[in-house]
């Protein structure tokens with residue numbers, strides 16, 4: 001298949017009304033942090049048990065069109081020996097892979113961050129594709145302070161995302177472009193809007209410079225929110241309006257889908273905010289959906305507690321959050337639905 005057709009086919013499977021993406025690509029330190037509160041040690045066996053449970057949850061294929069995996073998971077097999085990416089593909093769920101190697105400080109630019117992992121990326125992508133991955137994810141992180149992100153931080157991060165996206169498309173892999181403006185801090189919603197707008201503008205300039213086909217990528221941004229220590233909370237409607245204002249100004253309509261990250265929001269907040277966008281702005285030019293990690297998995301981990309006998313309850317918890325977020329994608333979520341199983 002020609003590369004453009006291959007990318008288009010993957011996009012069509014991933015971008016569907018009422019569906020979103022499950023981010024299950026926690027790195028080793030991050031999954032250890034998620035397991036710690038339920039007293040589960042992060043061993044290869046426990047990680048496999050947990051992720052196999054997620055991927056085999058009955059009914060999730062009605063609401064989940066893609067799953068982002070960590071490299072280790074891409075090479076693991078389920079109980080019957082089937083590779084986990086194939087377990088997903090058989091259910092009509094597109095397997096993807098986190099390819100960045102995490103973040104660190106941007107040299108000589110205090111407070112700015114940069115993500116590693118471009119060296120050898122094309123070769124790694126060829127290997128991941130052979131293992132079944134059809135899309136990839138790369139996250140750049142921006143923390144807000146009085147002086148950060150600096151103009152240099154914003155342009156350096158945009159350049160990384162665009163170079164990553166170009167390498168992916170050259171290999172027939174759909175790139176998820178993830179710029180995350182962090183929720184940490186006491187900044188206002190207006191400040192988050194200002195930073196997110198500057199970040200998005202620079203990213204689309206860079207994507208253009210690097211010949212990235214916008215039709216064949218997915219954007220995974222933060223919502224526009226007040227910092228978690230800001231004294232004034234914002235309603236879902238205020239967040240939806242502020243978020244859509246920024247994305248209307250910056251994201252070309254050629255981009256098929258914006259799949260938000262949950263970034264530390266509670267599961268209910270993440271669902272309510274997405275619903276407010278779809279209910280309040282039904283004619284947005286992109287699909288507005290989710291690519292949640294914590295907001296889909298928090299209740300699952302609580303139900304599981306690392307015990308095989310809790311697997312079914314844990315899978316039900318995942319199905320519930322997937323279903324509610326699927327409803328939010330359609331603008332049909334109501335808080336009363338939280339009470340049902």
Ligand code: 13P
Nearest residue numbers: 023261262263292293294
């Ligand atoms: P959260 O939804 O927990 O922010 O995770 C999404 C993700 O993939 C972060 O890179």
